[in-house]
Amino acid sequence: MISSQGNSDLRALRLSRERQAQTFSGYAMLLVLLLFAAAAIGGFALIASRIPLPGAALFVLGVLGALFVAAGFYFLQPNQAAAILLFGDYRGTDRKAGLRWRWPWLTRTKISTRVHNVTSERLKVNDLRGNPIEIASNVVWRVTDTAQALYDVDDYTKFVFVQIESAVRAIGARYPYDDIEHQETTLRGHADVVSEELKTELQDRVSVAGITIDECRLTHLAYAAEIAQAMLRRQQAEAVIAARQKLVTGAVTMVESALQMLSEKEVVELDDERRAAMVSNLMVVLCSERDTQPVVNTGTLYQ
Structure with a gap:
C-alpha cells in the first residue's frame, strides 16, 4: 500500500505535462521586421533631409523595433521541439517546424523528438x-x-x-x-x-x-566464458540423448511393422525365441552407429 506521503511525492514528481506553447509564425514576424527596418531607413532619410525631430524619432523606433523582433526568431527542424520558459516557469512546447517567433523575454530549450x-x-x-x-x-x-x-x-x-x-x-x-x-x-x-x-x-x-x-x-x-565449455558439453549430451531416443523410437516402429507384415503374409512362422532373436538383430542393425556386417548362419538356432 502506498502512503499519502508517497502519493504526494509521486504527484510532485509528475507535475510537468507537455502543452502547446503560444508562439507565432516567424514568416509573419519577418514582415514586421522589414517594416521596422524600413521605418529606420525612412527616419535616417528624414535626418539627412534636415528634418531631424521626426526623422530621429522614426529612426529610433525602427531600430528598437527591429532589434526587438529579431531577438524572438528561432528555427525548428522536423521532429524537433522547443520548450518555452518564462523566468523558469514552463509555458508550453512548440513542435511546429520552420521559422518561429516568441516574445524575447521567453527563453527556449530545444529537444529532439526523433527516434x-x-x-x-x-x-x-x-x-x-x-x-x-x-x-x-x-x-x-x-x-x-x-x-x-x-x-x-x-x-x-x-x-x-x-x-x-x-x-x-x-x-x-x-x-x-x-x-x-x-x-x-x-x-x-x-x-x-x-x-x-x-x-x-x-x-x-x-x-x-x-x-x-x-x-x-x-x-x-x-x-559466460567460465562455464561456456561445460554448458557446451551438456548441450551436446542433450542432443545425443534426443537423437538416440528418436532413433530407438523409429527402430521399434520398424521392427513392429516388419514382424506384423511377416505374420500377415505368412512368410515364416516364428516362435517366441526366434522372434526375440529377430528383434535383437533388427535393433542392432537399426540402432548401430557403424555399418553392420552380415553373418550367414549355416546351422539352426537350436544347435
Whole structure:
C-alpha cells in the first residue's frame, strides 16, 4: 500500500505535462521586421533631409523595433521541439517546424523528438538457475512528453541508458538460459516473449521521463566464458540423448511393422525365441552407429 506521503511525492514528481506553447509564425514576424527596418531607413532619410525631430524619432523606433523582433526568431527542424520558459516557469512546447517567433523575454530549450537507437553493453548476470550469462539488447525509443523529459529527470538520455541496463539485468535474472525439458519460458528458446516483457519492463521504468519504447530486441545471449565449455558439453549430451531416443523410437516402429507384415503374409512362422532373436538383430542393425556386417548362419538356432 502506498502512503499519502508517497502519493504526494509521486504527484510532485509528475507535475510537468507537455502543452502547446503560444508562439507565432516567424514568416509573419519577418514582415514586421522589414517594416521596422524600413521605418529606420525612412527616419535616417528624414535626418539627412534636415528634418531631424521626426526623422530621429522614426529612426529610433525602427531600430528598437527591429532589434526587438529579431531577438524572438528561432528555427525548428522536423521532429524537433522547443520548450518555452518564462523566468523558469514552463509555458508550453512548440513542435511546429520552420521559422518561429516568441516574445524575447521567453527563453527556449530545444529537444529532439526523433527516434533513438541504443545497443546496450554486454552485461554479465545470473539467470534464474544461477548460471552466469552474457546478455545485451537493442532498444528503440523516443521522447513523447518534452516537459517530463526536460524537467522531471536530470538528464533524460543518461536516465534511459541506466534504466536499459537495469531492465536487462532484471529480465535476465527472471528466466533460465535454457530448459532441458522445454516446458518453461527461456531466454534462448522464447526470444519474442522475453523481448516483449523487456519492452514492458523498460516502459514502466522510463515513463516518468516522458519516454516511449518502440521496440526491444536481445542482440547477444551466451553463457559466460567460465562455464561456456561445460554448458557446451551438456548441450551436446542433450542432443545425443534426443537423437538416440528418436532413433530407438523409429527402430521399434520398424521392427513392429516388419514382424506384423511377416505374420500377415505368412512368410515364416516364428516362435517366441526366434522372434526375440529377430528383434535383437533388427535393433542392432537399426540402432548401430557403424555399418553392420552380415553373418550367414549355416546351422539352426537350436544347435
